[in-house]
Amino acid sequence: MLRSTSGQRTKYTSSSTAPVAACGCPRKPRTPCCCIIRRGRSVGYFGAVRLRDGKFQFSRETGKFNAVTFWAFLKELRRTSIRTRRRVVVITDHARYHHARLHKEWRATHIEDFVLDYLPPYSPELNPIERVWKLTRRQCLHNRYFPVLEEVVAVVETQFENWRNGNETLRRLCAIT
Numbered sequence: 001m002l003r004s005t006s007g008q009r010t011k012y013t014s015s016s017t018a019p020v021a022a023c024g025c026p027r028k029p030r031t032p033c034c035c036i037i038r039r040g041r042s043v044g045y046f047g048a049v050r051l052r053d054g055k056f057q058f059s060r061e062t063g064k065f066n067a068v069t070f071w072a073f074l075k076e077l078r079r080t081s082i083r084t085r086r087r088v089v090v091i092t093d094h095a096r097y098h099h100a101r102l103h104k105e106w107r108a109t110h111i112e113d114f115v116l117d118y119l120p121p122y123s124p125e126l127n128p129i130e131r132v133w134k135l136t137r138r139q140c141l142h143n144r145y146f147p148v149l150e151e152v153v154a155v156v157e158t159q160f161e162n163w164r165n166g167n168e169t170l171r172r173l174c175a176i177t
Helices: 067-084 102-111 128-141 147-162 168-173
Strands: 044-051 054-062 088-092 114-118
Touching: 044 067, 044 128, 044 147, 054 067, 054 147, 067 088, 067 102, 067 114, 102 114, 102 168, 128 168
Parallel strands: 088 114
Antiparallel strands: 044 054
């Protein structure tokens, strides 16, 4: 069995072996393969926008998104947000690491000034940070070629640094009305 470009399994019943491209896709005679060979490297970001003024806070994650990395982001977010002496409500989805037992006790201790508010399941359109990720892709990544991952990181983090001190566009984009 081979995996086709659409991700579906393709079964060959003939007795001869089918030609296969370097990426593992079935190849027809005289047809070049149009697949992108992934090298397994990626980068992701945790992010939060203060709705009052559009101030953006982010954390790069090159490993896995899990309870440990999310907890580190939460602690940093609380540390920088608590200076305002206001209660911080973080709107988040139902990712498994958002509910982890690892940081449940920490969340309970700080519930007076820092709380997670969960969106209904399967509703990414309600999550304000998803709009920020879409804007980032449109402004930084859309229709551009990056030969190495470090260039993607540099472009994206330059934009994030511009948003760090507050941004009217982000404030309007993430407004909950």
